[in-house]
Amino acid sequence: MSRRDNTPKGKASGRGGNNERKESHARGNAPIKKDSSKTPISRENKGGVSKKKPGEGIRLNKYIANSGICSRREADTYIATGLVMVNGKIINEMGYQVKPGDEVKFDGRRISPEATAYILLNKPKGVAATSSESKGLTVMDLIANATTAKVKPIGRLGRNATGLFLFTNDDALINKLHKKGMSRLFHIELDKNLKSDDLQKIQEGLKIEGKEITVEEIQYVENATKKEIGLKIKNMGNSIIRDIFEHLGYQVVKVDCVTLGHLTKKDLPRGRWRMLTQEEIRLFSML
Numbered sequence: 001m002s003r004r005d006n007t008p009k010g011k012a013s014g015r016g017g018n019n020e021r022k023e024s025h026a027r028g029n030a031p032i033k034k035d036s037s038k039t040p041i042s043r044e045n046k047g048g049v050s051k052k053k054p055g056e057g058i059r060l061n062k063y064i065a066n067s068g069i070c071s072r073r074e075a076d077t078y079i080a081t082g083l084v085m086v087n088g089k090i091i092n093e094m095g096y097q098v099k100p101g102d103e104v105k106f107d108g109r110r111i112s113p114e115a116t117a118y119i120l121l122n123k124p125k126g127v128a129a130t131s132s133e134s135k136g137l138t139v140m141d142l143i144a145n146a147t148t149a150k151v152k153p154i155g156r157l158g159r160n161a162t163g164l165f166l167f168t169n170d171d172a173l174i175n176k177l178h179k180k181g182m183s184r185l186f187h188i189e190l191d192k193n194l195k196s197d198d199l200q201k202i203q204e205g206l207k208i209e210g211k212e213i214t215v216e217e218i219q220y221v222e223n224a225t226k227k228e229i230g231l232k233i234k235n236m237g238n239s240i241i242r243d244i245f246e247h248l249g250y251q252v253v254k255v256d257c258v259t260l261g262h263l264t265k266k267d268l269p270r271g272r273w274r275m276l277t278q279e280e281i282r283l284f285s286m287l
Helices: 060-066 072-080 171-180 196-204 240-247 278-286
Strands: 084-086 104-106 109-111 118-123 152-154 162-168 183-190 206-208 211-213 217-220 228-234 252-260 273-275
Touching: 060 072, 060 084, 060 104, 072 084, 152 171, 162 183, 183 240, 196 217, 206 240, 211 240, 228 240, 240 252
Parallel strands: 162 252
Antiparallel strands: 084 104, 104 109, 118 162, 118 273, 152 162, 183 228, 183 252, 206 211, 217 228
């Protein structure tokens, strides 16, 4: 693990011209391939990709999922149980197409879809990792100009922790990550050198207040004192790191999230955000 995050400090108001990555133009949910020149042939149009005609609708379950209510599969269940109405009529048809201008209600409440958004922030110190307006400056303030979509923060970082933080309005992904977790690599600085015996204990797993705590990897940071540790853990909480080290008699001085799953800090200075590329979004399906 490299010792420091040497990216320059940036303002928290937007992306920055040269820091934004170009999005991949690969289509749909096709697997990532080096050669994306071949176009899939649909059953409807064997000469190429089928295209929707102007004004054509979208499937009702997709409309509900895009509204942030639930996944498409869960939407099918709600449709079958009569919780969905279109233009005042209960719709039980799975393949029903919602047309532009249709009024769709879920459990009596009108809904409308919005495009999914995925935002990566390099969080600076002193910013609350919450959507609560009562916590002073928050991560939501830093990405206020990123999108009009109602995105939510995934996971937690302490106010004084720094590093990668993810936001999205993709509820299916949010639920998946909270259930399965996602590997996060942290650069941690302690108040004193970590004993090799304690490092081994953490690697083998600890039991804290009756709860088993496991990590994926832990090691000393190269070319640094033994106060600096690299810790990879599949946990989305913000107190787990302090729990681990305080249990062994250490105080955590600094915490920096260096990687988040397949996402890194490359070209993302502290306090800045960027939208994920289509390739990065598709890689979440492999988690």
